Amino acid sequence: MTEFEIVHKDLMGRIGKFRTPHGNVETPTIMPVMNPNLMSIGAEEMKRYGAEMLITNAYIIYRKVNLREEAVKKGIHSFLECEMPIMTDSGSYQLYEYKDVEVSNKEILEFQQRIGSDVCVPLDIPTAPYVKRERAKDDLEETVSRMREARSIIQNKMLAGVVQGSTFLELREESAKRVAEIGFDVYAIGGVVPLLESYKFDELVDIIMASKKNLPLNAPVHLFGAGHPMLFPLAVALGCDLFDSAAYAIYAKGKRYITSDGTRKVEDLRYLPCSCPVCSSHSVEEVKESEDLLASHNLCVTFEEMRVVKQSIVEGSLWELCERRCRAYPALLNALNHATKYAGVIEKYDASTKKHPFFYLGETSAHRPEVLRYSYRLNRFKLSGNVLITATVGSKGKEVESGNYDYVFFVKPPFGPYPAELSESYPVGQSEIPAEIDNGAKTAALQNVLKLLELNNGKAKFVFAYDDSWEGHPLIAEIGKHAVVRLMKGGDD
Ligand SMILES: [Zn+2]
Incomplete structure (x- = not known):
């Protein structure tokens, strides 16, 4: 039985049913990142926002003896007090950011298995953008060998295969082909956070396409680290199904207010341009003063945008949504322009007839x-x-x-x-x-x-x-x- 069933399609985007041991998840969706050290919004509470699946970092739990013992004893679901499906990350990001991960691939995978993660992630090597090709290739070889090891360790749990390769598209293609050959339940595109932070969305488009062309269609694809809603329409249109958001909390900490077309400094707001439960029941001053309210608003708009994306898939208007959203920022418009270069690939996946009329919304529409x-x-x-x-x-x-x-x-x-x-x-x-x-x-x-x-x-x-x-x-x-x-x-x- 395939664990991923596609229910609706538009462009390369799809609404899918992903079966996990803790229930079905409808994709595309966002997995809020649950950091056991700072949980302002509890795991169970995430359901109210629309979360169907969570992600937490197994390495952060593993490295603290008290957390580790508690998680092993209770299992990850009781540990987070939630019965939703949970994906566990391995600490690759910490490896990338702080270079001091004191755990092996085998140890962290066995730990994820032991605490009952629904989707385990191997300790891959994230390679930064623009490194020397040799470095990217060496890292990739190590990542692939860890993926193979992971496949032999994880027997009864779902496992994600991670695509790396830095900004070298042929390495991304090779990486995707090789993880697809090994065979995973979820595929993840990693190492893109620095590109997101520097608004290199056009390069992100290239990386997604190089990966997607070589990944099987019958498994969800996770775009690691892309939690800002302004990216959802385009990333989903190119075939990404799973997203994780630590952004809602990180932005709140930085006093930033997320909207579907960007981010605003909360101190600059004189009005709240949103009708979520937070914004409709609090004054702008209250939101400015409370990190929790801000995090809650950020999460609301994040899930709202994903619902908008899903409705667009059902009605066949995802391109129009991309056209509207990508006009919020020149870097996003550039990415949409760039995506039209792949119209020939997208066309193969796209339905030949749609319920929604074709709206011409500017020059990018000429390349649909x-x-x-x-x-x-x-x-x-x-x-x-x-x-x-x-x-x-x-x-x-x-x-x-x-x-x-x-x-x-x-x-x-x-x-x-x-x-x-x-x-x-x-x-x-x-x-x-x-x-x-x-x-x-x-x-x-x-x-x-x-x-x-x-x-x-x-x-x-x-x-x-x-x-x-x-x-x-x-x-x-x-x-x-x-x-x-x-x-x-x-x-x-
Ligand atoms: Zn709001």
């Missing part, structure tokens, strides 16, 4: 998987005789349209040429575009016009009619090499 798919399918039109392609609005171009043609195509940005039969179907017929279209939409449409001409070169005679809204676009001259082009001036008819 749907537009690329439409371009791939232009070869289905086998044309002969006289063909009119008309990119004119309303009555303009009537004369041309009344001519004697075997085929007539209309042009809708960003898709390009389509016959009347497709005017009702997804995506062309189910798309909404602004009246004033940008150059990105025009370019995508004209590239597809060109493609249709080239596909039928020598088989059909083309007339391309366009109105002045297209005038001056450089691709018109290119089209003129394969078709008779006619500019239909407004008011001519």
